[in-house]
Amino acid sequence: MADYGMKIAKAGKNTSSTTIGDYSFWSKYPSLTFMEKKTVQISVTGSGCSGTTNVPFDYDFFPLVIGYVAKTAGNPTDYNNQKYLMPANEFAGISCDLFHEQSLSFTYQINDDSVDIIWSSICIDMGDLSEECPVENATFEVYLYFYMWEMGS
Amino acid sequence: MADYGIKISKPGKDVLTCGIEDLIYYSKYPLLKIKSTGTGTITYDHDDASNDVLVATHSLGYIPIFTFLTQWYDIDGDAKSTTYRHAPFYDSLAGGAVVTRARPYASTTELRYEVGSYTGSGITSISLDYIYVIYYDPDADL
Numbered sequence: 176m177a178d179y180g181m182k183i184a185k186a187g188k189n190t191s192s193t194t195i196g197d198y199s200f201w202s203k204y205p206s207l208t209f210m211e212k213k214t215v216q217i218s219v220t221g222s223g224c225s226g227t228t229n230v231p232f233d234y235d236f237f238p239l240v241i242g243y244v245a246k247t248a249g250n251p252t253d254y255n256n257q258k259y260l261m262p263a264n265e266f267a268g269i270s271c272d273l274f275h276e277q278s279l280s281f282t283y284q285i286n287d288d289s290v291d292i293i294w295s296s297i298c299i300d301m302g303d304l305s306e307e308c309p310v311e312n313a314t315f316e317v318y319l320y321f322y323m324w325e326m327g328s
Numbered sequence: 329m330a331d332y333g334i335k336i337s338k339p340g341k342d343v344l345t346c347g348i349e350d351l352i353y354y355s356k357y358p359l360l361k362i363k364s365t366g367t368g369t370i371t372y373d374h375d376d377a378s379n380d381v382l383v384a385t386h387s388l389g390y391i392p393i394f395t396f397l398t399q400w401y402d403i404d405g406d407a408k409s410t411t412y413r414h415a416p417f418y419d420s421l422a423g424g425a426v427v428t429r430a431r432p433y434a435s436t437t438e439l440r441y442e443v444g445s446y447t448g449s450g451i452t453s454i455s456l457d458y459i460y461v462i463y464y465d466p467d468a469d470l
Contacts, residue, residue, distance in 0.1 A: 181336065181353075200359075202336045205352045207360040209466030236349035243393060257433040257440075258391040264418040266431055276424065320393065320466070323357055325349040 208323040210238070215317045217294055219249070224308035225295035228317075231288060236325040240290055242317060244281040249313025258318070269309055271298035277309070281317065292317050363392060363462040368441075371455040374401070376427060376446030383432065383439040383460055392465055394439055396432040398458040401445035403428050408454055415441075415458075432460070 180202035184190045188197035195204060213230055232238065242261040246254055246269075254268035262282035271277045275298035284291045296313065297306045333355035337343035341350040348354060363386060372379035386392060397412040403419050403426050415430040428445035439462055445454065 181334075200353075202352050208354060208357045209360055210348075210357050212465075212467040234349075235347055241393070245391065256391065257435055258393070259416055259431065259433050260394070260396070263416050263431070265429065266416070266433065318393075322360070323348055323351065323354065 205324065207239075209320065210234075210323050211321045213290075213319045213321070215292060215319070216247075217292070217315045217317060219296040219309065219313045219315065221308045221310065221312065224297050228292040228294065230290045230292065230319060232290065232321060233288075234321070237285065237287065239322040239324040240283070240285050241320045241322070242281075242283050242290075242292070243320075244315055244317045247314050247316050250311050261317070267296075267313065267315075269296060269311070269313060271309060274302070275300055275307070281315065283317075283319070290319055292319075358466045360466055361464045363388065363464050365459075365461045367457065367459050369455050369457050370441055370443055371453060372443060374445055374447070374449075374451045374454050376444050378442060378444055380440055380442040383441050383458070384462065385438050386462055387437070388464070389436065390465060390468065391434050391436055392439075392462050394432070394434055394460060394462045396439075396441070396458065396460050398430050398432075398441070398443070399456040400430060401428045401447075401454060401456070403445070403447055406447045406449050406451075408456070412457075412459065432458075434462070 182190045183200040184197055185199055215230055217228055243258045244261050244263050245256055245258045246267040251268045259266045264280050267279055269277050278299050279296045281294045298309055299306055335343045335351055336353040337346050338350050338352055370381050396415045398415050400409050400413050402409045403421055415432050418429045420427045426447050431442045433440055
């Protein structure tokens with residue numbers, strides 16, 4: 176049984192085609208199959224403006240994870256609820272004073288049994304490069320989409 | 329009819345016993361579905377100003393997920409690159425004085441592209457082609 180499976184051609188295309196682009200589905204080629212979305216809220220405050228947030232998962236394999244981030248509360252409000260693909264930097268319009276440069280970063284790494292969201296929203300002193308938290312608080316939401324695909328398989 | 333659907337396993341794997349990582353298709357889980365895709369060109373001044381353009385509108389009623397590829401300004405070579413990079417990205421040299429950034433983002437109604445670059449080379453105008461795909465949120469399928 177060397178030749179088996181399922182094909183669904185696009186409208187106007189024939190299932191005898193050998194062109195991948197002519198198909199909506201062809202079981203010979205794995206599709207990106209969604210399993211789960213995990214949403215994580217991260218608050219940036221005057222006393223906590225960087226960190227790592229661990230998000231556990233319960234799969235027996237190393238899944239494909241694609242993450243997005245949005246600032247959902249905090250000034251300036253016109254930047255709120257805009258979704259960025261991660262890794263994302265300098266995207267939320269947060270400002271520091273004249274003597275500090277804002278540095279905003281959201282990225283993630285995938286472990287065997289969890290995802291680490293590595294984040295920071297800090298003001299860097301342009302003189303001595305020391306770091307401090309922004310004066311205003313902000314809230315971010317990170318959306319992790321888990322796909323049924325073992326990375327590297 | 330609690331247990332129904334379609335499973336297709338990878339070659340050599342028993343569809344009845346293998347783990348989900350060995351399945352090519354499992355109808356229990358939705359596939360990522362494309363809402364729209366397209367191309368465009370953004371033309372902007374190479375002066376580090378923020379340039380924010382509408383890429384596409386959608387009527388999904390939620391903030392969708394998307395992928396975005398764009399040509400970019402190479403600050404090392406001080407020239408436009410005609411290859412495509414996966415955005416967002418942010419490059420800087422000389423403490424941020426030399427910069428290129430590409431930040432597509434989605435709202436509940438639009439996909440927009442904010443881009444900027446500066447090297448001090450005197451170049452005034454740059455045009456970058458881009459490609460985008462907007463997906464239905466698979467979580468909304470469940």
